[in-house]
Amino acid sequence: MTGFAATFDTRAHAVGKFEANAATRDASWVKFLVLGIGLSYFLIFLLLPLIAVFAEALRKGAEAYFAALVEPDALSAIRLTLLAAAISVPLNLIFGLAAAWAIAKFEFPGKNFLITLIDLPFSVSPVVAGLIYVLVFGRQGWLGSWLGEHDIRIIFAVPGIVLATIFVTFPFIARELIPLMQAQGREEEEAAVSLGAAGFQTFWRVTLPNIKWALLYGVILCNARAMGEFGAVSVVSGHIRGETNTMPLHVEILYNEYQFSAAFAVASLLALLALVTLVLKTYVEWRARRSVQEGREQ
Amino acid sequence: MARSIHKRVLPGFGLSLGFTIVYLSLIVLIPLSAVFLKTSTMTPNDFWEAVTSPRVVASYKLTFGASFLAACINAVFGLLLAWGLTRYTFPGRKIVDALIDLPFALPTAVAGIALTAIYAKNGWIGSLLEPHGVKIAFRPAGVLVALIFIGMPFVVRTVQPVLEDLEVEFEEAAASLGANRWQSFQRVVFPTLLPALLTGFALAFARAVGEYGSVIFIAGNIPMVSEITPLIIITKLEQFDYRGATAVAAVMLVISFAMLLVINMLQAWNARRYGRNV
Helix, strand or coil: CCCCCCCCCCCCCCCHHHHHCCCCCCCHHHHHHHHHHHHHHHHHHHHHHHHHHHHHHCCCHHHHHHHHHHCHHHHHHHHHHHHHHHHHHHHHHHHHHHHHHHHHHCCCCCHHHHHHHHHHHHHCCHHHHHHHHHHHHCCCCCCHHHHHHCCCCCCCCHHHHHHHHHHHHCCHHHHHHHHHHHHHCCHHHHHHHHCCCCHHHHHHHHHHHHHHHHHHHHHHHHHHHHHHCCHHHHHHHCCCCCCCCCHHHHHHHHHHCCCHHHHHHHHHHHHHHHHHHHHHHHHHHHHHHHHHHHHHHC | CHHHHHHHHCCCHHHHHHHHHHHHHHHHHHHHHHHHHHHHCCCHHHHHHHHHCHHHHHHHHHHHHHHHHHHHHHHHHHHHHHHHHHHCCCCCHHHHHHHCCHHHHCCHHHHHHHHHHHHCCCCCCHHHHHHHCCCCCCCHHHHHHHHHHHHHHHHHHHHHHHHHHCCHHHHHHHHHCCCCHHHHHHHHHHHHHHHHHHHHHHHHHHHHHHCCHHHHHHHCCCCCCCCCHHHHHHHHHHCCCHHHHHHHHHHHHHHHHHHHHHHHHHHHHHHHHHCCCC
16 A cells, blocks of 8 residues: 555554664764754754634634634634545445455455556546546536536535545545455454354444444544545635635635735644544554553453 | 455445545546546647746746645655654643644644735834745745645655654664664654655645635735736636646646655555554
8 A cells, every 4th residue: 555644553563672772772962963863853843833823713813713713714624624624534434344355355357456546536636536527527628518518516516525535535434444454364254244243234243343443543534534535625615705615725716916914814623633633643643552461461 | 266256245235435535526437537628629739828928927936836835844854853753752742743733723824924914014024024025925935835735744644653653673783783763763764754754755745736815915916027827727717718628727737646646655665664644
């Protein structure tokens, strides 16, 4: 699987072992130099932008900050972002489960090729991801005249935004589940079925408890990308205020209108979402690691 | 015989594979094929003109040059950071470790405006550089800064697990044979890390080539100077030049597929080296 996103990892880490051993312990000046350079790089390129979002958002005070968030266009952008995520995450969840079930539990030719195809959306530029739907559903596209006759709008409307969001978040859940379910094999499910469990019962009682943390991990990352996608959604949105603006697009509009504090206020909500995502992700990894260790001890 | 029994024991093969293929085709494969079908309606001359006009070629140079440079910078500093996170204990290590994934979680538009605010001439870093005549925002250097941000986690996250799994015995053996720490790193540790490092580099490069959201705010988007290829596609679309936009998109797609192939080969090398995927 291509590692275009964070990958679920349940192994325990022991940092101390390297510092306790003379053969792997670096001189203290090396430690300070490596940490000094590495952490400066982290601070300048990663931490500073995060802090800047909140500093800029609050520059004009708390009142202006909250005013920017409850403004009608901002609220409608928040609603649309939530809607796009609420449709695309469950669809990609169902897809992820179906793909992982087929790939992990059965043998069929072309399996590796299928896995590569599932990863494909990660390597496509977001702008191209938006463009392909314009080519299919746009006015000059394949279905353009038919959609026009039936007065159905997909491009420059909500369905296009949802489609673009589904595309860019397509592999997230599948790619967490496939390697895990492949590693777990099919003995437990086969035992359940041979004892008379129905297919759905087997999935619910046997498979799901085994994959729940990886599943949750994939959902968290998928949701973060779904709510934050900019390039693909920008191509299909048409930027109609109050109608087809998601939160990231609203940030862009405010910024281009030189309403910097308002732009950063909406951006700070997205930055908070990113921080919550990282906290949940770290928690899920910790829980999963613990349950793996408990499983070993039993 | 054994295989056919497996197929019969567990239910849902037809349903799950069927759904997977239909969904994959509808969302990904058929729309992507539209790029190539649309391109095939152009004459070779029109296509060639669309993808090699001076403004487009200037955008390739910037996009690939800045992506390559950003991936190099991320490889060097990402390796240092991964080393620091796996080999040393220091206060705040777990917080730094958790925050490394921020560029995956932070929407690109947010990163773009935040970086612009920092590197603009009245920003935290921009105001320090301005007196020395160094300008970053609204110039090609700004593109580089944005691409460093979005590519940062790749090298750290591919190198880190390999460093963690590295048995101390190798370095003990090197030390007992008289190697100093640098020789032991250079001859023992680094060759082991190399496949993972190259994979991280390739992933960061591939991501940077297609990046749009974080770049357009800080780039200034001056034609021939600081205009990236994804922006060319958007500009052509806004001018209703669908064929031109699609032709450039086809070039980008072919390059993405080539990168995907390279990355898969690197990961196969990784898997052989470490016995698992990174």
